[in-house]
Amino acid sequence: MSYAIIGFGAVGQALARAFARRNIEVAVASRRPPEAFAPQARAIGSTVVAKPLRDAVEADTIILAVPFGEHREVAKVLPSWEGKTIIDATNAFGVPPEELDGLPSSAFVAKSFTGARFVKGFNHLIAATLAADPIVEGGHRVVFLSSDDEGAIAPVADLAKQLGFAPVKLGKLNEGGALVHARGRTWGQLIFQDLFKKEQ
Template identity: 40%
Template sequence: MKNSIGIIGAGNIGKTVAGHFVKAGFPVLISNSQDPESLAETIAFLGQGARAVRPVEAAEADIVILALPWSEVPGLSDLTDWNGRIVIDATNHFITYAPDFQVADLDGLASTEVVQQHLSGARLVKAFNTIFFKILEQDPQVGNGNRVLFVSGDDSEAKAVVSQAISAIGFAPVDLGSLAVGSKFQQAKGALATLNLVKIG
């Protein structure tokens, strides 16, 4: 049986990632800051295999994906016992959006290192945050290749689980190393942010 996917945040990235996992046959639990009933339209769009839940239920999945605004990250601390959970950080540390897209001052830390401070004991992997959702929602197979999704993290086993899931939905995972080094390339304003690359073969 495939790992369950719990998504906290049902905006553009959350819905897009959910769509890929549902299509690949993964059980998906998706949540937002409102009642599950508010996601009726999203569930109708995603189809069988997706279920609307509360964030605390999404956090119980085998793999949890954070796809919520940066301002809501601190509120995750007391949501559940994060110790040992595999969590994909798909957030970007924007404090404003168009047209200026300002980012938070993190005192030299990678944004996912800050997320780690709020999710004590979680096995964090950075992924799904670099590609604009309009590109991310497209077919991951492009000609003879597959769209690249970068991953970084300090837990090699968690990275392997996430990379396998990424491969299962048709993307090509590329490991950038640790959170302190790799995720800085991925995060908002990083060198790899917004790049749409295809791995051939």
């Protein structure tokens, strides 16, 4: 399984740290040419590899960590996203609901990625929290996952566990998933909730 993070701002770098901590190779890409941020990537860890966007999207599993409005530009890179899993870590805070056709923001984003399996995840924590070691005494930091494709959640939950997090499934995007979606200028109730799950 190959992984990529698209977007190398605060959230993208925080996620790259999570991969580096576990020595899992991950490609990182942004609007900038890879040589512009390769030193930052290398400083995070040897398994974090700066690549051009077109190369990074060859990965099996892609975490979308760009500002919400940029998802369409990423989606244009491939004509079809068949066989790929997209993890949507974006937030649409401040975007009027009518601009999203009344859909949860992830369902709206999913329309641009034709053929992809689509999961909302890793979006509810601020970057500094996401960058910190998710394992604390007696527990693992929770990440919430939601999708309209039940089968897509399992491999993303496995990745979350590999990274040291405790995945909690919220069901469909417009059901439990609504708790981690911003709507207009209102944050979902679980956004910013820094929770831990104790070892069983």
